[in-house]
Amino acid sequence: MSKKSDSFFPKVYNVARKIPFGRVTTYGAIARYLGTARSARMVGWAMNQCGNVRPAVPAHRVVNRNGLLTGKHHFGSDLMQQLLENEGIKIEENRVVDLKKVLWEPGKKQGKAKRR
DNA sequence: GAGGTGACGACCC
DNA sequence: TGGGTCGCCACCT
Numbered sequence: 644m645s646k647k648s649d650s651f652f653p654k655v656y657n658v659a660r661k662i663p664f665g666r667v668t669t670y671g672a673i674a675r676y677l678g679t680a681r682s683a684r685m686v687g688w689a690m691n692q693c694g695n696v697r698p699a700v701p702a703h704r705v706v707n708r709n710g711l712l713t714g715k716h717h718f719g720s721d722l723m724q725q726l727l728e729n730e731g732i733k734i735e736e737n738r739v740v741d742l743k744k745v746l747w748e749p750g751k752k753q754g755k756a757k758r759r
Numbered sequence: 760g761a762g763g764t765g766a767c768g769a770c771c772c
Numbered sequence: 773t774g775g776g777t778c779g780c781c782a783c784c785t
Binding site: 669670671674675680681682683684685686687688689690691702705706707708712713714715716717718 | 765770
């Protein structure tokens with residue numbers, strides 16, 4: 644696979660799948676981690692295709708910069724909110740409560756890593 | 760084949 | 773300090 648087929652789509656899925664339980668991330672965080680902060684839109688698109696990708700991506704753990712469950716409408720009903728609450732994340736007004744507390748950024752990881 | 764849309768974000772004025 | 777505009781790349785029509 645030395646091809647250049649390294650589209651950032653699979654990268655987004657890879658990062659999204661690394662989101663730990665009870666934590667959430669933002670489109671911008673993933674996009675920035677990939678080096679394409681301006682392509683945050685594509686991250687959302689990747690989530691849209693997440694249902695078409697396996698293993699399934701916990702897109703319900705991905706919210707926008709405001710902590711708003713923008714993708715909730717795409718999940719269908721309040722499924723996204725229910726899933727987040729199921730993980731211990733409080734949701735109010737379709738927003739993640741204490742987003743900064745549950746916010747998880749790729750690259751930081753939980754323990755420690757080589758990081759760069 | 761081409762154009763428009765899209766689950767956002769950053770930059771500019 | 774806030775509001776407005778552009779950019780990004782892939783998928784759909």
